[in-house]
Amino acid sequence: METRILGTDDRRITEAGEILASGGLVAFPTETVYGLGADAYNADAAARIYLAKGRPSDNPLIVHISEISEIDALAEDISDTARELISAFMPGPFTIILKKNRNIPDAVTAGMDTVAIRCPAHPVARRLIKASGVPVAAPSANLSGKPSPTTAAHVIADMTGRIDAIIDGGACDVGVESTIVSCAGEHPVLLRPGGVTFDEICEIAPDAILDKNVLNSIGEGEQPLCPGMKYKHYSPDAEVTVVEGGLLAVKAKIDELLYENRDRVCGVLTMSDNAYDSAILLHGGDSNREYAKNLFSSLREFDRLGAEVVFAEFEARDGYALAVRNRLYKAAAQKVIRV
Ligand code: TXA
Ligand code: MG
Numbered sequence: 001m002e003t004r005i006l007g008t009d010d011r012r013i014t015e016a017g018e019i020l021a022s023g024g025l026v027a028f029p030t031e032t033v034y035g036l037g038a039d040a041y042n043a044d045a046a047a048r049i050y051l052a053k054g055r056p057s058d059n060p061l062i063v064h065i066s067e068i069s070e071i072d073a074l075a076e077d078i079s080d081t082a083r084e085l086i087s088a089f090m091p092g093p094f095t096i097i098l099k100k101n102r103n104i105p106d107a108v109t110a111g112m113d114t115v116a117i118r119c120p121a122h123p124v125a126r127r128l129i130k131a132s133g134v135p136v137a138a139p140s141a142n143l144s145g146k147p148s149p150t151t152a153a154h155v156i157a158d159m160t161g162r163i164d165a166i167i168d169g170g171a172c173d174v175g176v177e178s179t180i181v182s183c184a185g186e187h188p189v190l191l192r193p194g195g196v197t198f199d200e201i202c203e204i205a206p207d208a209i210l211d212k213n214v215l216n217s218i219g220e221g222e223q224p225l226c227p228g229m230k231y232k233h234y235s236p237d238a239e240v241t242v243v244e245g246g247l248l249a250v251k252a253k254i255d256e257l258l259y260e261n262r263d264r265v266c267g268v269l270t271m272s273d274n275a276y277d278s279a280i281l282l283h284g285g286d287s288n289r290e291y292a293k294n295l296f297s298s299l300r301e302f303d304r305l306g307a308e309v310v311f312a313e314f315e316a317r318d319g320y321a322l323a324v325r326n327r328l329y330k331a332a333a334q335k336v337i338r339v
Contacts (some may be wrong), residue, residue, distance in 0.1 A: 004165040005156065008124050008251065012167070016164065017131025018311050019164050020045075025052055026126050027141040027155045029169030030120040032093045032177050032195060033148040033296070034155050035064065035138030037128070043105035046137050049146045052162040055144040059227045060110040061137040062095050062178075066129035074115055074135060079278075081205050082183035088204050091121040093174050093195025096162065097182035108137045110227065114134060114184045122170040133269045140177060143167075147234045147296035147331070150175050152296035175293035176323050181208065181227060191225055193326050195292075197319030214326055233330040236299040238307040240332040244314040245339035247272045253339045269298050271315055280305050284312070288320035295324065299331060 006012040009118055016026045020037055027036045036053065037046035040063045050057050063074060068090050071078070075098035078086075086096060100115035109115050120126065129136050140148035141156045152168035159166065179194035181201060188208040190198055201208050241257070243250045244312040251274045258266055258279055267280040273292055275281075282298045284291040291314075302310050312328055329336060 001161055001164070003160045003163055004034055005152070006165050006167045008127075008167060008169050013124070013127045013131050016128055016162040016165055016167055017133070020128070020132035020136060021134060023048075023160075024164035025049060026128070026164060027123055027149075027152075027159060027166040028138075029122055029152070029167065029172060030064075030125045030284050031122045032120070032174045033150055033172055034141040034152070035062075035125070035136075036141035036155075036159070037064065037136040037138040040104060040135040040137035041062075041133075043107040043259075044301065046105065046107040049137065049139060052159065053139060053142070053144045055139065058110045059109050059139075060112055060116065061139050062116040062118050062134040063108065064129055064138050065106065065117065066126045068119055070119075070135065071098070071117055074101060074104060074117055075099060075100075079183055081188060081207075082306060084204050085181060085183065085188065085201070089179075089196050089200075090119040091126070092119075093121070093178045094118065095180045095192075096177045096206070097180065097184050097191070099184050112227075114182070116180065118178055121301075122172075124167060125278040127263065128167065145233065145235050147236060147299045148177055150293075150297050156295070157300075171297075174297060175294065175297070176327055179323075181205075189225065192228075193321075195323070198271065198322055212238045214322065218252055234296065234299065235331060235333075236310070237303045238299075240299070240310045240312060240328075240335065242312045242314050242328050242332045242336040243339060244316075244336060246316055247274065247313060249339040250274075250313050250315070253337060254313065257311055261309050264308045265306055267302040267305070267310040269295075269302075269310060271313045276312065279311075280307050288316065288318045288324050292320045292324050292327075295327060295331075
């Protein structure tokens with residue numbers, strides 16, 4: 001299949017909308033990461049997403065809308081708290097899980113009786129969804145298991161030949177996927193931390209709780225509320241270890257690890273101006289927010305540069321700490337050294 005690379009002028013967005021409406025697959029930018037879209041009312045199109053990504057079919061997709069008012073056509077039993085969260089955080093890097101109604105095919109929700117809904121803030125994403133005339137089911141546009149794409153180049157690397165078109169809308173601003181909150185049960189539950197922080201959620205919904213799998217790995221045979229959590233994620237080819245704590249102690253530990261691994265190609269992802277000899281250095285950012293924005297692209301860049309081992313400096317500094325930790329720990333398959 002030929003994959004077209006499209007710009008963001010009105011003619012191209014209209015064309016991309018037509019591809020979606022006729023059952024095709026289009027990757028597009030959002031403020032979090034690039035998504036891989038298909039018509040959410042078309043079960044065959046949704047099935048093509050799983051094929052293109054190599055995604056396990058029991059992992060449901062997020063349905064994207066261009067106007068908040070469209071939620072009522074997709075979900076039912078929407079509580080007052082859910083409505084407050086929606087009006088506080090949509091459009092934005094926020095996904096809500098609600099009881100689904102029968103408009104959504106099972107292929108999109110992997111047979112669950114709930115549906116994940118997101119209204120992105122990115123103008124290109126909103127224009128595309130509007131042009132398609134349908135809600136757009138879209139996971140992140142990476143091959144399953146790889147870091148989520150935050151530039152069109154990442155999508156081109158993973159998806160060329162597998163999908164109809166890629167809209168190049170530049171780099172994503174948030175850099176990690178949306179915060180997911182389930183409002184389908186008794187209490188709102190934060191299933192995946194992201195651009196909207198847990199504190200911000202609690203200001204609106206003080207009874208909100210953190211799902212226990214946000215920072216821990218899933219045990220053997222355990223069924224997480226968020227099916228995607230049980231899969232291997234964000235895995236670069238390099239073996240990643242997180243070194244977490246005060247940045248002076250982190251520096252001493254990483255120096256030691258670099259020495260132990262001196263016969264391998266090492267990389268260090270920094271949160272400081274610490275310098276390391278004989279390692280590929282990439283700067284994630286001084287704040288956790290900036291680090292989140294650069295995390296996935298840095299992991300891909302280490303692979304491109306041939307790093308075999310990566311040590312990631314990490315210190316919790318702001319509301320993005322939870323989102324960064326969640327992604328870093330997964331990229332490191334929970335290999336975390338606290339100093
Ligand atoms: O920022 C984002 O959310 C990006 C952009 C493209 O919008 N999308 C994204 O989609 O990250 P994806 O498919 O990579 O991650 C969606 C996660 C998965 O872990 C999935 O298991 C979970 O949402 N999910 C989807 N529907 C669900 C449901 N009904 N109940 C529980 N978890 C659900
Ligand atoms: Mg994903």
